[in-house]
Amino acid sequence: MPQIVVEQLVKTYQVAERTPGLWGAVRGVVRRRHRTVRALDGVSFAIERGELVGYIGPNGAGKSTTVKALSGILVPDGGRCEVAGRVPWLQRVAHVAEIGVVFGQRTQLWWDLPVIESFELLRDIYRVPPARYARSRDRMIGLLDLAPLLDVPVRQLSLGQRMRCDLAAALLHAPAILFLDEPTIGLDAVSKLAVRDFIKQLNRDEGVTVILTTHDLDDIEALCTRVMVIAHGKILSDGALEELRARVTRERWLTVDLVDPGVAIDDPEAAEIRRDGHRVCLAFDPQVVAPAELIRRITSRHAVRDLFVENPPIETIVARLYAAHGAAGDTGAGAP
Amino acid sequence: MTGGALRPYRAIISARFRMLLQYRAAAIAGLWTQLVFGLALIMIYQALYRSSPAAVQPMAFAQLASYVWLGQALLAMLPWNVDAEVRDMVRSGAIAYELARPVDLYGLWYARAVAQRTAPTVLRAAPMVVFAGFVLPLLGAADWQLAPPPSLAAGAGFVAALAAALALSCAISVLVNISLMWTLGSDGVVVLFTTTVALLSGLMIPLPLFPGWAQGALGWLPFAGVFDLPFRIYAGHLAAGDLAIVLARQLGWTVALIALGRWLLGRGMRRVVVQGG
Numbered sequence: 001m002p003q004i005v006v007e008q009l010v011k012t013y014q015v016a017e018r019t020p021g022l023w024g025a026v027r028g029v030v031r032r033r034h035r036t037v038r039a040l041d042g043v044s045f046a047i048e049r050g051e052l053v054g055y056i057g058p059n060g061a062g063k064s065t066t067v068k069a070l071s072g073i074l075v076p077d078g079g080r081c082e083v084a085g086r087v088p089w090l091q092r093v094a095h096v097a098e099i100g101v102v103f104g105q106r107t108q109l110w111w112d113l114p115v116i117e118s119f120e121l122l123r124d125i126y127r128v129p130p131a132r133y134a135r136s137r138d139r140m141i142g143l144l145d146l147a148p149l150l151d152v153p154v155r156q157l158s159l160g161q162r163m164r165c166d167l168a169a170a171l172l173h174a175p176a177i178l179f180l181d182e183p184t185i186g187l188d189a190v191s192k193l194a195v196r197d198f199i200k201q202l203n204r205d206e207g208v209t210v211i212l213t214t215h216d217l218d219d220i221e222a223l224c225t226r227v228m229v230i231a232h233g234k235i236l237s238d239g240a241l242e243e244l245r246a247r248v249t250r251e252r253w254l255t256v257d258l259v260d261p262g263v264a265i266d267d268p269e270a271a272e273i274r275r276d277g278h279r280v281c282l283a284f285d286p287q288v289v290a291p292a293e294l295i296r297r298i299t300s301r302h303a304v305r306d307l308f309v310e311n312p313p314i315e316t317i318v319a320r321l322y323a324a325h326g327a328a329g330d331t332g333a334g335a336p
Numbered sequence: 337m338t339g340g341a342l343r344p345y346r347a348i349i350s351a352r353f354r355m356l357l358q359y360r361a362a363a364i365a366g367l368w369t370q371l372v373f374g375l376a377l378i379m380i381y382q383a384l385y386r387s388s389p390a391a392v393q394p395m396a397f398a399q400l401a402s403y404v405w406l407g408q409a410l411l412a413m414l415p416w417n418v419d420a421e422v423r424d425m426v427r428s429g430a431i432a433y434e435l436a437r438p439v440d441l442y443g444l445w446y447a448r449a450v451a452q453r454t455a456p457t458v459l460r461a462a463p464m465v466v467f468a469g470f471v472l473p474l475l476g477a478a479d480w481q482l483a484p485p486p487s488l489a490a491g492a493g494f495v496a497a498l499a500a501a502l503a504l505s506c507a508i509s510v511l512v513n514i515s516l517m518w519t520l521g522s523d524g525v526v527v528l529f530t531t532t533v534a535l536l537s538g539l540m541i542p543l544p545l546f547p548g549w550a551q552g553a554l555g556w557l558p559f560a561g562v563f564d565l566p567f568r569i570y571a572g573h574l575a576a577g578d579l580a581i582v583l584a585r586q587l588g589w590t591v592a593l594i595a596l597g598r599w600l601l602g603r604g605m606r607r608v609v610v611q612g613g
Contacts, residue, residue, distance in 0.1 A: 068432065071436055072435065072436070073432050073435040073436060075606065092435070093438045093439070093440070094438070096435075096436050096437060096438045097438035099436075101432075101433070101436045103429075103430075103432060103433070105429075106428055106429055106430040106432070106433070107430065108430070108433040108436075110351065110355070111421075111424075112355045112358070113351065113355065117351065120347075121347050121348070121351050124343050124344055124346070124347030125344040125347060125348070125437050125438070125439060126344075126437075126438060127343055127344065127438075
């Protein structure tokens with residue numbers, strides 16, 4: 001039986017709408033109009049023990065709502081959800097004792113306390129026995145290189161340092177499941193790599209199930225064997241990253257820095273999608289034309305300073321996924 | 337297993353307590369303000385007492401002086417402000433973490449309130465007592481001083497009533513903090529509440545000085561239990577024999593307000609979690 005089962009989960013919010021202007025504000029005091037937003041509109045999936053699943057989608061798609069429902073913080077309006085045999089919001093205390101949560105934009109550490117004191121506080125809050133605490137603390141300190149940070153008050157940490165400490169804080173009680181909500185947001189390249197390495201290692205060595213929401217497709221590519229895409233409260237795609245790409249588009253982008261900015265690149269198998277001074281971005285299908293062949297053709301015809309090939313960013317993939325599902329507008333966001 | 341069921345709450349109290357002890361500058365500033373306030377109040381009441389016959393005064397001037405000084409010394413115990421940490425959590429959405437902890441949420445917030453009400457009080461009370469109880473008589477202003485309780489029973493009764501006052505004050509403090517979930521940290525409600533508490537607890541005007549028609553209502557409101565009732569036991573204005581009824585009122589309110597807080601916190605959490613979908 002899967003560790004996490006979600007079936008037809010529904011959550012709607014009432015959002016107060018204000019009419020703009022002074023008269024609107026005055027009317028708003030007396031009577032507010034409400035709009036219903038379906039943050040989750042029949043979400044279903046199952047996750048096995050030890051999986052590392054990426055969960056992506058644009059802002060407001062329902063990612064955080066799902067994570068909050070799974071972590072017992074939020075009560076959905078309908079559907080079924082079981083994590084390790086428990087309904088998170090009904091058995092909240094027992095449930096949260098066995099999960100770890102990191103919300104990337106917020107810290108769970110105590111702002112004014114040195115890091116180590118936050119850890120000790122969490123040890124007491126989670127009632128971790130001293131010997132077990134000492135073991136997992138030392139392990140985290142080693143894996144995340146925290147030794148120089150332990151006596152620093154949290155408010156003095158850089159974002160990258162804080163995120164490493166937050167990860168450790170979420171794992172001191174050795175949870176079987178870890179929910180990470182945008183753990184790499186705002187981090188510099190070095191910190192991102194450190195966080196990714198750690199997550200990977202944790203999943204591989206300890207079999208911790210990880211659910212990771214992110215806007216950074218590189219996180220997904222580096223970590224996840226499986227990616228779920230949500231938009232307008234519905235799961236649009238669930239499978240390996242390559243499957244998702246293949247389903248949505250085979251397109252790849254070639255960015256070329258030309259010596260002469262005025263030149264047009266006319267290639268029947270590459271479409272210009274953007275031009276910014278010397279820089280031209282072309283889209284092509286690698287199954288129609290091999291990247292090496294395309295590069296050879298272009299460099300033989302034009303003076304090129306630099307070039308690189310990349311996958312279209314997550315925004316593009318997801319935007320096309322909407323289009324493919326006929327949800328390009330805002331139709332799924334709920335009727336007034 | 338180590339630690340009892342109370343381990344998380346004890347840990348929170350102790351951590352918050354230590355954090356709040358760091359605010360020494362605020363304590364010194366507060367101390368000065370309260371010193372001036374105390375002296376001003378006492379001078380005003382002295383003028384008032386001198387202008388009317390002693391027979392009609394509802395409490396002796398010496399009792400009143402002690403009452404005023406206790407109020408100034410224990411000001412931080414009054415549930416008059418919000419917990420800055422809770423306010424920041426509500427604003428930033430970090431409050432979601434509170435629900436991700438394997439503890440009873442109300443218990444967690446009550447533990448916070450205990451630290452919030454004791455740490456600053458510890459910092460401020462001792463110097464105020466030294467000033468009002470020992471320095472003032474040395475300066476020749478013995479009639480303005482914080483006098484010792486008239487009897488051992490009054491002193492012991494005060495300690496018991498003060499402990500109950502702390503329990504009650506924390507229950508009210510949690511309610512004030514919960515209100516942040518509806519006001520999202522705006523200060524309007526808090527300012528309104530601060531004034532109400534300052535007036536109805538006896539901080540600004542000792543409750544026995546209120547007109548007779550107001551006495552009944554004031555005595556039965558929860559705020560009297562925080563300052564007025566323990567202070568009157570201390571000053572001997574209430575007999576030590578009245579302690580039982582004072583404690584019953586304080587603890588009755590504490591239980592009722594804890595029940596109310598639990599209910600509101602459950603509703604408030606559902607609201608706040610929506611922030612930042």
